[in-house]
Amino acid sequence: MRDQSFSDDFRTQFDLLMRLRRDVRRFRTDPVDEAVLTRCLDTFRLAPSVGLSEPWRVIRVESDAARAAALENYQSANGEALKGYSGERAQQYSQLKLSGMQEAPVQLAVFCDDATAKGHGLGAGTMPEMRRYSVVSAITLFWLMLRAEGLGLGWVSILDPDRLCRDLRAPETWRLIGYFCIGWPQECSDIPELETAGWEVRDRRLTVEIR
Numbered sequence: 301m302r303d304q305s306f307s308d309d310f311r312t313q314f315d316l317l318m319r320l321r322r323d324v325r326r327f328r329t330d331p332v333d334e335a336v337l338t339r340c341l342d343t344f345r346l347a348p349s350v351g352l353s354e355p356w357r358v359i360r361v362e363s364d365a366a367r368a369a370a371l372e373n374y375q376s377a378n379g380e381a382l383k384g385y386s387g388e389r390a391q392q393y394s395q396l397k398l399s400g401m402q403e404a405p406v407q408l409a410v411f412c413d414d415a416t417a418k419g420h421g422l423g424a425g426t427m428p429e430m431r432r433y434s435v436v437s438a439i440t441l442f443w444l445m446l447r448a449e450g451l452g453l454g455w456v457s458i459l460d461p462d463r464l465c466r467d468l469r470a471p472e473t474w475r476l477i478g479y480f481c482i483g484w485p486q487e488c489s490d491i492p493e494l495e496t497a498g499w500e501v502r503d504r505r506l507t508v509e510i511r
């Protein structure tokens with residue numbers, strides 16, 4: 301392959317893509333074209349993974365029963381999470397929209413197969429969690445590609461993972477990494493929704509310590 305550096309224009313666009321990648325909880329209900337979704341899912345195969353283990357596993361959550369179980373799981377975990385806050389924080393938390401599970405046309409549960417033999421254990425001997433980090437890195441690529449297509453992704457982790465694994469009949473060795481809502485976002489912003497809502501602010505600078 302010939303030397304491939306990228307143009308200034310591309311870098312500007314790529315920077316914009318990263319700035320406009322948002323965690324989306326507010327979706328329009330119109331469907332997502334299968335070809336577009338497939339193109340985005342193909343990014344998993346481009347992702348780095350420890351030992352080339354490619355430990356990601358994806359379940360598409362389609363049936364009414366499976367979606368209802370996931371939604372109930374989220375609602376109950378979110379109710380529990382609310383109990384962990386008090387005063388103004390609790391009031392603020394109760395007003396946050398933390399999933400688009402009721403509207404998102406596409407919903408995926410993504411897992412890490414902790415027992416995969418692929419990669420022959422390279423790089424994961426002392427740090428088996430590297431397989432899970434590999435799945436997270438794949439999700440990041442997927443997230444960016446979805447955004448490049450104009451689609452939004454919302455990561456839902458307010459869930460009881462064991463209950464979700466049981467409800468989706470995932471194999472024993474699969475560990476839930478996240479539940480993902482995908483669809484057309486209602487709006488586009490360069491500011492995280494949690495920042496707009498006054499929950500937390502994004503650090504403006506990366507602190508690097510040299511020792």
Ligand SMILES: Cc1cc2c(cc1C)N(C[C@H](O)[C@H](O)[C@H](O)COP(=O)(O)O)c1[nH]c(=O)[nH]c(=O)c1N2
Nearest residue numbers: 321322323325397398399455456457458492493494
């Ligand atoms: C591992 C992980 C898990 C979650 C999230 C993210 C990640 C990386 N985020 C989204 C998170 O709130 C969001 O990324 C930050 O607020 C920053 O906003 P942007 O992603 O830049 O829009 C998230 N958001 C949400 O509404 N419900 C959730 O359960 C979660 N869980």
